Amino acid sequence: xxxxxxxxxxxxxxxxxxxxxxxxxxxxxxxxxxxxxxxxxxxxxxxxxxxxxxxxxxxxxxxxxxxxxxxxxxxxxxxxxxxxxxxxxxxxxxxxxxxxxxxxxxxxxxxxxxxxxxxxxxxxxxxxxxxxxxxxxxxxxxxxxxxxxxxxxxxxxxxxxxxxxxxxxxxxxxxxxxxxxxxxxxxxxxxxxxxxxxxxxxxxxxxxxxxxxxxxxxxxxxxxxxxxxxxxxxxxxxxxxxxxxxxxxxxxxxxxxxxxxxxxxxxxxxxxxxxxxxxxxxxxxxxxxxxxxxxxxxxxxxxxxxxxxxxxxxxxxxxxxxxxxx
Numbered sequence: 001x002x003x004x005x006x007x008x009x010x011x012x013x014x015x016x017x018x019x020x021x022x023x024x025x026x027x028x029x030x031x032x033x034x035x036x037x038x039x040x041x042x043x044x045x046x047x048x049x050x051x052x053x054x055x056x057x058x059x060x061x062x063x064x065x066x067x068x069x070x071x072x073x074x075x076x077x078x079x080x081x082x083x084x085x086x087x088x089x090x091x092x093x094x095x096x097x098x099x100x101x102x103x104x105x106x107x108x109x110x111x112x113x114x115x116x117x118x119x120x121x122x123x124x125x126x127x128x129x130x131x132x133x134x135x136x137x138x139x140x141x142x143x144x145x146x147x148x149x150x151x152x153x154x155x156x157x158x159x160x161x162x163x164x165x166x167x168x169x170x171x172x173x174x175x176x177x178x179x180x181x182x183x184x185x186x187x188x189x190x191x192x193x194x195x196x197x198x199x200x201x202x203x204x205x206x207x208x209x210x211x212x213x214x215x216x217x218x219x220x221x222x223x224x225x226x227x228x229x230x231x232x233x234x235x236x237x238x239x240x241x242x243x244x245x246x247x248x249x250x251x252x253x254x255x256x257x258x259x260x261x262x263x264x265x266x267x268x269x270x271x272x273x274x275x276x277x278x279x280x281x282x283x284x285x286x287x288x289x290x291x292x293x294x295x296x297x298x299x300x301x302x303x304x305x306x307x308x309x310x311x312x313x314x315x316x317x318x319x320x321x322x323x324x325x326x
Contacts, residue, residue, distance in 0.1 A: 005313055009049055010042040012059075016067050020118055021111075031099040031107035032114075035074050038092045044069045044181040046317070047206075051185025051199045053310035054303070055192075064122045065133055065184040071115035072137065073177055076144055078108035083152075112141070122188075129191040133184055140180035147173025154239050166241055167208065174214075175207025182206075198302045202314065205299035209292040210321045215240035216288045217324075220276055231272040237263020242288055246279045254278050289322070296322045 014036065021033040045066035052062035080086075081094040082104055088094060096104030119133045150169040154161050161169075182203030186196040218233035219242045233240055243262065247255055261267040261275050279285075296318055303311055 006041060006043075006046055006317070009046045009059075010040070013042050013045040013063070013066055013070060016063055017070060020067060020071075020114060027099065027103060028106055028110060031095050031103050032074075032110050034092075034095050034098060034107070035077055035089060036070070038090050040090065042070060043210075043317070044073055044177055047178060047181035047203060047314070048185040048188070050310045050314050050317075051182040051203075052189045053185075054199070054306050054308065054314065055186055055189035055195050057185070057189030061124045062185050062188040064118050064124075065188050066181075068115040068119040068133075068137060069177060069181050069184065071111045071118065072141060072144075075108045075111035075115070076148075076177075078104055078111065080148075082108075083148075119184075125188055126191070129187050132187045132191060132196075136180050136183050136187065140176045143172040143176035147171070147176065155237065160244060160247055161239055163241065163244055166239070166244060170208060170211040171204065174211040175204050178207030178210065179203040198305065202299045202302040205295040205302070206318055206321060209295040209299065209318070212241055212288060212292045212295070213322060213324060216242050216285060216292075219243065220280060220285060230269070231261075231276045234258075234262055234272055234275055235265060235267055241291070242279060242284050245284050245287055246282060249282055249284075250278070254282075292322045 017036050018033055021029050021036070023029045048066035048069055049059045049062045053059065077089065078095045081089060082096045082101060086094050087097045092098075094104075095107050099107065115137065116134065119137060120130060122130055122133065125133075147169055150165075151173055154165070154169060179200050180203070182199040183196050186192075186199040189195070215233065215238070218238060218240060219231060221232075223230050234243070243258070246258060250258060257278060258275050261271050299318055300315060303314060
């Protein structure tokens with residue numbers, strides 16, 4: 001993965017974001033920029049900029065759109081943390097924990113609004129392209145909300161969802177922002193429908209692969225690397241692909257062991273580790289990585305018509321996403 005390129009882009013985007021999120025009342029804008037100040041790889045802005053460069057555009061052309069996508073991403077994080085009552089993110093207190101729930105809600109709202117203000121004021125592109133950016137971003141926001149509801153409904157249900165239901169949920173909740181990032185980059189470059197479609201497909205398949213691997217790490221990830229307890233998603237009862245696959249493939253005895261700790265906050269560390277061991281022995285990691293690779297290969301095919309360093313950077317990111325352990 002081009003970590004240097006990603007790091008350089010992140011610093012550049014951060015500077016622009018913090019400039020856009022500077023205003024009064026100070027508490028509101030401090031809350032809105034809180035998570036941005038404490039890190040994040042800026043994958044989505046990177047996708048906007050590299051997608052634009054693949055088609056011969058410049059990073060400067062794509063910067064406002066890149067910042068807008070990151071604002072929307074942070075808006076979802078702020079509101080997700082409120083809904084989930086999470087106290088920490090990126091190793092720091094969540095926005096609502098630090099500033100209170102009312103300010104947290106407003107911070108998310110101002111991020112959402114600032115995103116559309118930022119993208120609608122883009123001056124380096126045509127009015128038609130600017131309208132396309134607003135249309136694409138608004139549709140992505142709708143998809144994220146629909147995906148979040150699907151996730152909540154899935155969590156509340158006693159049933160274990162099918163693999164297709166899981167993919168449909170992550171396609172909306174997670175992949176939608178990856179997809180729109182690439183689409184917006186293409187729009188900033190030339191706004192040709194064929195290119196927008198190709199880059200959109202790349203982003204969507206990358207996003208699905210990203211979430212599949214993320215859910216795998218949530219089950220079997222090394223706690224020293226992830227900074228989360230072993231099998232954290234098992235204790236929380238997250239109905240992710242590794243769990244669906246494990247329950248579908250396990251014998252009756254192991255199914256009972258998995259279900260006895262799944263979503264059970266009182267489960268001991270030893271009980272969780274035993275279930276993680278069962279899932280490992282079933283070869284679930286290999287199956288999940290193979291599925292992620294299928295989406296990765298589909299993403300790669302979407303870029304077959306393009307050449308140059310920006311394409312190489314996107315492929316490097318794709319490879320990192322599928323192979324990562326964090």
